[in-house]
Each structure stands twice: as structure tokens, then as C-alpha cells.
Amino acid sequence: MAQGTRMRTGGITGGRRDQVGRGIRAGVVAAVAAVTLAGVSGCAFGRPKPPPLPDWATASPSASYDPANPTPSSSYTSPGYDSYSPSPTEETFDPDGRSDIRGSGCDFSASTRQFSYTVSLTNPSTTSTFSYDMRVDWMKDRPADGTSYGVHQRSVTVAPGATETYTATYTLNQSSWQAFWYTCQITRAHKTKM
Incomplete structure (x- = not known):
């Protein structure tokens, strides 16, 4: 450098020190400008390399992702489970079987002096046989006095x-x-299991 040669041969005077100071300042300004230019353009200096990722961050997941198809495809298959069928509900038993009975054709024949009434009993159970203890009454009506x-x-x-x-x-x-x-009235239909 020219200034360095001058400093070696001749001593440093106040004026030269000022010039040297100006040279140092100019060099610092030029370096700052170069760093700024490199930061703006991104070409003058290489960027620092980030530290490597830990192993857990680079492990491949079980599901893959395709940017062209944003829905991830997974290799996971659900485990097979035995199908569960609830046990059939236990049948309820009501000893009053009148709800199982329908009556029709309530009649009286004057020639035979006979009352008649057709009774149909339907067993709602799919497993049990029932016995119905039946009673049919022909009751007085108008006035209905219980006779x-x-x-x-x-x-x-x-x-x-x-x-x-x-x-x-x-x-x-x-x-x-x-x-x-x-x-005609079905006054009793007591139901028992056989």
C-alpha cells in the first residue's frame, strides 16, 4: 500500500495521520457498502448453512403427501374387529293376557236362547307356550249396572x-x-307359561 510505504520511510505527521484516518474511514465505508450490497443482491457472500435437523424431524411418516394431490395417502389399515351382535332382549311376561285377545261377533240367538262371542288368542312369544284361563261375561247394558x-x-x-x-x-x-x-266382555285371561 502506498500509505504504508510512506509511513515506513518518513514518520507520521498530523496531516498524514488525518489522511491515514481518512483512508481507514474510506475502507470501512467501502466494506460496509460491499456487505450491504451483498445483503441486498445475495450474490457477494454465501449464506450461512442451517444446522442439520434432528433424527426425529427427518423420519419418514407412515402417511405420504403428494403436493399435486393434497390428500395424504396412508399405508395404515385399521385392525379387524369381530362384529358385535347384541343379545336378544329378554321377553317380558305379563300374566294378564287380555292384550293378547280379540273378540268379535257378540250375539244372542232368540231361537236357541244362546249368547255367543268369537275369541281369538295370539301368543306374542317366539319361545314360550302359554295357557290362558279365560272368562267371558255377557253383561247387562243400558243401564250397565254390573249384572x-x-x-x-x-x-x-x-x-x-x-x-x-x-x-x-x-x-x-x-x-x-x-x-x-x-x-260381551273378556273379564279374565290369566296367562301362565307351560
């Missing part, structure tokens, strides 16, 4: 899921009567 004209009783056995139909009858003892109103 019974006649009673029919019978036990009927019905298989699981089956329907039994029969005609209940009752014959009046008297040979003559006046006109009357009557109704």
Missing part, C-alpha cells in the same frame, strides 16, 4: 307365535224374557 246374564270359562293353550280361535257360548235357562241390552 251378568251369563258366564263362559275355558283354558286355552297357545303355541309360540300361534293364534287359537274359538266361540264362547252361554245358554239362558229361562224360556221367556223381555227385550234387553247386553254386551
Whole structure:
């Protein structure tokens, strides 16, 4: 450097020191400008290399991702489970079997003096046989005062899921009567398992 040669041969004077100071300042300004230029352009100096990632960060996941198809495809398959079928619910048992019975054809024949009523019993169970202890009453109606004209009783056995139909009858003892109103009622159907 020219200034270094001058400093070696001639001593440093105040003016030269000032010039040397200016030279140092100019060199610092030039270096700062070069660093700034390199930072702006990104060409003058290489960027520092980031530290390597730890092993857990570079491990390949079980699902792969394709940027062209953003839905990840996974190699995971769900484990097979045995299908569960709940046990059938236990059948409820009500000893009052009147809800299992339908009646129709409530009638009275003047020629035979006979009441009749057709009764159908349906066993709702799919596994149990039931016996129905039946009672049919022909009751006074208009006024309905609780008077019974006649009673029919019978036990009927019905298989699981089956329907039994029969005609209940009752014959009046008297040979003559006046006109009357009557109704047919199933007053008992006690159900027991066989």
C-alpha cells in the first residue's frame, strides 16, 4: 500500500495521520457498502448453512403427501374387529293376557236362547307356550249396572307365535224374557307359561 510505504520511510505527521484516518474511514465505508450490497443482491457472500435437523424431524411418516394431490395417502389399515351382535332382549311376561285377545261377533240367538262371542288368542312369544284361563261375561247394558246374564270359562293353550280361535257360548235357562241390552266382555285371561 502506498500509505504504508510512506509511513515506513518518513514518520507520521498530523496531516498524514488525518489522511491515514481518512483512508481507514474510506475502507470501512467501502466494506460496509460491499456487505450491504451483498445483503441486498445475495450474490457477494454465501449464506450461512442451517444446522442439520434432528433424527426425529427427518423420519419418514407412515402417511405420504403428494403436493399435486393434497390428500395424504396412508399405508395404515385399521385392525379387524369381530362384529358385535347384541343379545336378544329378554321377553317380558305379563300374566294378564287380555292384550293378547280379540273378540268379535257378540250375539244372542232368540231361537236357541244362546249368547255367543268369537275369541281369538295370539301368543306374542317366539319361545314360550302359554295357557290362558279365560272368562267371558255377557253383561247387562243400558243401564250397565254390573249384572251378568251369563258366564263362559275355558283354558286355552297357545303355541309360540300361534293364534287359537274359538266361540264362547252361554245358554239362558229361562224360556221367556223381555227385550234387553247386553254386551260381551273378556273379564279374565290369566296367562301362565307351560
